Amino acid sequence: MKILFKITLVVCLFIFFGCNNSDEINVFSPNKNLRVDFNITKDGKPFYLILKASQKVIDTSYLGFDFDNSIPFIDNFQILKTSKSEFNETWQMPWGEQLDVVNHYNELKIELQEINQLKRKLNITFRVYNDGIGFRYEFPKQVNFKEALITNENTEFNLTVDYTTFWAPGDWDIYEHLYNTTKLSKINALKYVNQPVAQTYIPENAVNTPVTLVGKSGLHVSFHEAALVDYADMTLQVDTVNLSFKSNLVGSKNTPYKVKRTLPFHTPWRTVQITNKATELIASNLIVNLNEPSKMDDVSWFKPMKYTGIWWEMHLGKSSWDMTSGTHGATTENAKKFIDFSAKNNIGGVLVEGWNKGWGQNEGGFDFVTPYPDYNLNEIVAYGKQKGVEIIMHHETYGNVETYTKQQDTAFSLMKSLGIHVVKTGYVGKLIPEGKYHHGQFMVNHYNETVKKAAKYNIAINAHEPIKPTGLRRTYPNTISREGLRGQEFNVWDPKGGNPPEHLSIIAFTRMLAGPIDYTPGIFNIKLDDYKKGKQVNTTIAHQLALYVVIYSPIQMVADLVEHYEANPKPLEFIKEVGVDWEKTVVLNGEVGDFVTIARKERKTGNWFLGSITDENSRKITIDFSFLEDKTTYLAKIYKDGKNAHWNKNPLDIEFETIEITSNSKKTIQLAAGGGLAISLIRKN
Structure with a gap:
């Protein structure tokens, strides 16, 4: 697999001993639009906030762990050291939605230690991208802490708005529930207990991830995790009164703990994608970028x-x-x-x-x-x-x-x-x-x-x-x-x-x-x-x-x-x-739960293919073909809903049209209720 690297690495170290609330510890996204603030309370409780411009997306949210074999990580911490760095690379997917992937973030690492006699250590690393953040806990090698038996991880995501939320229940056995659309304050995952959907176990009012939220201002937020290795899946327990999520790990009937790890280790990344538009969520590479580079020298034997x-x-x-x-x-x-x-x-x-x-x-x-x-x-x-x-x-x-x-x-x-x-x-x-x-x-x-x-x-x-x-x-x-x-x-x-x-x-x-x-x-x-x-x-x-x-x-x-x-x-x-293997993907339009239009360029041929789907509502969409290469003519084979098409009444009504398209073209097409549009754009010259 070919890897292209364009790396800029700038490291600045800031060392604090006995840090208090007056110290500012923060990190910005490369475009300065997102900011993460971190600090500890007077009693040593670690917390963070996330701001987009001047708007608080995540308000004061606390961090920590409960253990079966030790006292919790809740408070009594001091900050030993913080460090910042910038990282920028471009790597190539061997197969995927695109060929080149930009991985550009600013990083903040905080090293904590308890003040009490155990003096256990915990590091927290934040990576801030232009479209979201990832953070994880790191348990370094240490004398007084050899093995962690984690009964729960107490990561909070305290929101400031009663968002419209697209959620599925936090089932420990399946992801095969339908997504619901409700206000955050109206989430009730427990109504799915004992529903006939194969094996199922829903112990709390929690949701699975990814869970996506949309605010009246147009802000889009999605929670998930990245690099889930030797750890339990994270569901998010819902506080419908205080508009908050809290991590709730999947456990087992056989042990009181949910995760067993020998130090040193780190958790998966907890991810928050934050965008102004729904389309930018799909375009984001935050999740895949938070994973390590390929450990496989060659995967050419797999053909999409x-x-x-x-x-x-x-x-x-x-x-x-x-x-x-x-x-x-x-x-x-x-x-x-x-x-x-x-x-x-x-x-x-x-x-x-x-x-x-x-x-x-x-x-x-x-x-x-x-x-x-x-x-x-x-x-x-x-x-x-x-x-x-x-x-x-x-x-x-x-x-x-x-x-x-x-x-x-x-x-x-x-x-x-x-x-x-x-x-x-x-x-x-x-x-x-x-x-x-x-x-x-x-x-x-x-x-x-x-x-x-x-x-x-x-x-x-x-x-x-x-x-x-x-x-x-x-x-x-x-x-x-x-x-x-x-x-x-x-x-x-x-x-x-x-x-x-x-x-x-x-x-x-x-x-x-x-x-x-x-x-x-x-x-x-x-x-x-x-x-x-x-x-x-x-x-x-x-x-x-x-x-x-x-x-x-x-x-x-x-x-x-x-x-x-x-x-x-x-x-x-x-x-x-x-096609099935893409050089480039462009998300043209869409709103969560309503409709979406995506165009993808095939790697081998340079041809483009477009797909658009809608919900139970019919709608007109206008396709701007400016994503196509200039000075190139494409033969567009259009497969669209017929005039009388309807997902229930007339689902097989389909029309076909063949026209020439260039990057200057625009076309308005009616999607039927439950309908769609597919276009092949084959290069002519």
Whole structure:
């Protein structure tokens, strides 16, 4: 992987002994628009504030920890030393939303020590970007503190406004709840307790991250975390009276503590993105920049791709994962059908679920190397290579983490011997060992160790039922995509009617800020009555096309059945042409939960692709094509909602138009309720 460095490093040290409230300790963003103030109270309690211009975004917020094996980190601190530095680099993504990434921040590091007899030390580092901040705790090596058994981390985010908040409940086991839109003061995550959404555990009125807030002034704030390694997922407990969030780590039934670490160590970064516009949230690289540079010398063996698969048909009930039903989907014949279709339509991969023994209740657990007798793995892989199509492996665990861990080397060795470079992992159901939650330290370590182990075999991981993304794709670029949201399949499963039309207009400004999403777009057969009476996908077909640009992933599923694509050859043309690996991304317009329009430039071809989606409201949008290269003419193939299109009443109404476009062009287009717009912009000269 090529890395371009343009580094400016300026270090200024300021040393304080016995610092008091009169001392000013602060750090500004490079453009001076954001400021972090830090200090301690008279009784040694550390706190911080965040200001944008002169406006307080985060008011006085305290920092600290509770421990199972020691007295808390709350107060009684003195400041030993502070230091400031500036860092500026440009690095390149091996794959991603763009090629060049600017990483420019000012840093403030505070070194604290207790005044009492233990004299334990704690450092806090802030990095301030033009569009937000990250801060983390650092536990240095020290004589009187060897091991931290953290029962909770008491990081506060005290807000000053009752923001409109886009939130999902702080579930310790799943991220598959719908996002809600309420005032901060009206958040009630506990209403989701015992709702039928697979395994679930919601112990407090807390929200998962990313959580995005919008103020009447137009200020946009989003909270998340970066570089989640050997630690527990952070949810945010809500104080609806005082308009505050407080970190609440995911724990375990088995121990009184939530995190166990040997010193020295540091926590993940706590992140606050702060922008004037919704579009600037999507454009931000704060999360990925807060992660360490790549530890992999070469990831060229992974190729971003579109893929089809034996998957949607199981959710529809056309076929099954196991053989006992008599409708097994993962057969040699069926896999070849998907390979043939993919080869004809510029689609690089085929996912096969249900290929291996263990899906039946009486089969004794999963075997990750032994196919069912009606699926010839070697023949399928060879057939795919002949057609230029890669097979994507599938490893479902049903939550049996220990069994999967024991088989990983054998399973990855098989993949490497067959030249298979991508695996979709799954962790449906309650975990084994018992007492663990999907988002606790145990599973964080399992997910991350799986990625590192897979890298040794030149394998990339697309994780489902995962830990949320926190930008580690920079450090381990073989962590390519993941679920971690309410996916397309809920349109089949949900007894309440599936994902609403606004769903992905919220996701683009919440979950997508964390990293790539394997959402499985491209459903053409919107009404599912042939298989699931009364079920449907709650968008238009043009909306489904737009998702290939709007919702980012380096692997994008072409999720519907082959026959539904063959019955709609014109919309299929967009899927054939659209890219998956981008040189540049431009977020043209959008508002959280309402609509969004994104244009992306493909790396290899220089062609541009545009996607726009809206919620349940129809709206006109004007596209300014000034993002295109000057003096270049593009053939624009436009796929838009028909005049009578509607997500429920007429979802298949779609119109096509081909015109020439330049950087001087503007075009106004009507999006239907639940509708969308997709445009291919192919260079002519």
